[in-house]
Amino acid sequence: MYDLIIIGGGPSGASAGRRAGKLGLNTLLLEKDKFPRYKPCGGGLSTHAISYLDFELPQDIIEWKVTGIRGVFKNKMIEVNKDHNISLLLSRAVFDDFLLKKAEETGIEIHTGEKVLSCTEKPEFVEVITKEQTYQAKFAIVAEGAHGLLKTCVRPADTREEYGISVVTEIPAEEREIEDRLGKNVELQLGVANGGYGWIFPHKTYYSVGVFGTVKDFPHPKATMIKFLKNNDFTGNYKLSGHKIPLGGIKRRIVGSRVLLVGDAAGFVDAFSGEGLAYAISSGQFAANVLAEICQQRGKLKDLHKYKSICQAEFGTHLKYSLIFSRLIHSFPERSFKMFIDNKEILDKYLEVVDFAIDYKDYLSWSLFNFKLR
Numbered sequence: 030m031y032d033l034i035i036i037g038g039g040p041s042g043a044s045a046g047r048r049a050g051k052l053g054l055n056t057l058l059l060e061k062d063k064f065p066r067y068k069p070c071g072g073g074l075s076t077h078a079i080s081y082l083d084f085e086l087p088q089d090i091i092e093w094k095v096t097g098i099r100g101v102f103k104n105k106m107i108e109v110n111k112d113h114n115i116s117l118l119l120s121r122a123v124f125d126d127f128l129l130k131k132a133e134e135t136g137i138e139i140h141t142g143e144k145v146l147s148c149t150e151k152p153e154f155v156e157v158i159t160k161e162q163t164y165q166a167k168f169a170i171v172a173e174g175a176h177g178l179l180k181t182c183v184r185p186a187d188t189r190e191e192y193g194i195s196v197v198t199e200i201p202a203e204e205r206e207i208e209d210r211l212g213k214n215v216e217l218q219l220g221v222a223n224g225g226y227g228w229i230f231p232h233k234t235y236y237s238v239g240v241f242g243t244v245k246d247f248p249h250p251k252a253t254m255i256k257f258l259k260n261n262d263f264t265g266n267y268k269l270s271g272h273k274i275p276l277g278g279i280k281r282r283i284v285g286s287r288v289l290l291v292g293d294a295a296g297f298v299d300a301f302s303g304e305g306l307a308y309a310i311s312s313g314q315f316a317a318n319v320l321a322e323i324c325q326q327r328g329k330l331k332d333l334h335k336y337k338s339i340c341q342a343e344f345g346t347h348l349k350y351s352l353i354f355s356r357l358i359h360s361f362p363e364r365s366f367k368m369f370i371d372n373k374e375i376l377d378k379y380l381e382v383v384d385f386a387i388d389y390k391d392y393l394s395w396s397l398f399n400f401k402l403r
C-alpha cells in the first residue's frame with residue numbers, strides 16, 4: 030500500500046513526485062513512455078514557472094533567452110522588449126527528462142514505459158491497474174496531460190468548447206539565421222487561426238513553429254499550418270504533430286474522493302498564450318503538500334479540498350481572466366491589433382502578465398481605464 034501513486038511523469042507529475050519524496054511520502058510514479066520522449070511544444074519556460082523550482086537549471090538545457098515579443102497581424106508588426114529575461118526556451122524532451130530525474134533524486138519509485146489502464150477510487154484506497162500489475166495507494170494524482178482519459182474518474186472529459194488544438198513542427202536552422210530573424214523575441218501572429226494564433230519561437234538549432242485555435246472554430250488545423258509555414262517562407266517537408274490544449278479559466282472538478290488532478294489534466298493553462306508549465310509545476314507541488322498533510326497529520330478526506338482552495342488563490346482568478354482576455358482579442362483581432370499599434374504601452378504592459386508581476390484581471394482593468402478600442 031503506497032501513500033501516493035502519481036500517474037504521469039511530465040512536469041506536473043515530476044514536480045508532485047519531487048515534493049512528495051522530499052516530504053517523506055511512500056510514492057510510486059507511473060509513466061507510459063520511456064524518457065526522454067518527444068513532446069510537441071514551443072518550449073517556453075517563464076520566469077514565473079522557474080520561480081517554483083527548488084533547484085537551478087543547468088545552462089546546457091537553456092536554448093534561448095527571451096526578453097520581448099513581436100506581434101504580427103496581416104502586414105503590420107509591433108515589437109516590445111524588457112531589460113530582463115521574461116522566458117527561457119528549451120527542448121521539452123530534455124527539460125521533462127531533467128525534471129523526472131530531479132524527482133527520482135528524492136527516492137520515490139518510478140516506472141517508465143508502464144501504461145496505466147484504469148484508476149478507481151475505493152472507500153479505503155485507490156486502485157491503479159497497468160498492463161503489468163495492480164497497485165493500491167491511499168491517494169492518487171492524475172498528471173497525464175490533456176490527452177488522457179483517466180481524469181474522467183474525477184470529472185467529465187472536456188467538450189469541444191473547452192479545449193483547443195495546436196499543430197507544431199521544428200524547422201532546422203543555423204543559430205545566426207535565427208538570431209537575425211528573431212533576436213531575443215518570440216513572434217505571435219494574430220488572425221491565423223480562429224480563437225488562436227500562429228507562433229515562431231527561436232531555439233539553438235531550430236525554429237519551433239505552430240498554430241493554435243479553439244476546436245469548435247478551427248476545422249482545418251493541418252491545412253492552416255501548411256499555409257502558415259508557406260506564408261513565413263518555410264518550405265520543405267516537415268513532420269507535423271498535433272496535441273490538445275485545455276482552455277484555462279473554465280470551472281472544472283479537480284478533486285475526487287481520493288484523487289487529485291494537476292496540470293493540463295486539471296485544465297490549468299493560460300487560455301490566451303497556451304502557457305501551462307507554471308501551473309503544471311505549482312499544482313503538482315500543491316497537491317503533494319496537501320496529501321502529505323493528510324497522511325502524516327491524521328487529516329480527513331475532506332481536507333483534500335484544500336488543494337482546490339490553494340490553486341484558486343494562487344492562479345484561479347488569473348486563468349479566469351485569461352479566458353476573458355483571449356475571447357476579447359480573438360473576437361476582434363483587427364481592432365485589438367490596432368489598439369496595440371496605437372498604444373504600445375498595452376503590449377509592453379502585457380509582458381508584466383507574462384512575468385506574473387500583474388494578473389490578467391489587473392491588466393484588463395488597467396487597459397480599460399487607460400485606453401479604448403478604436
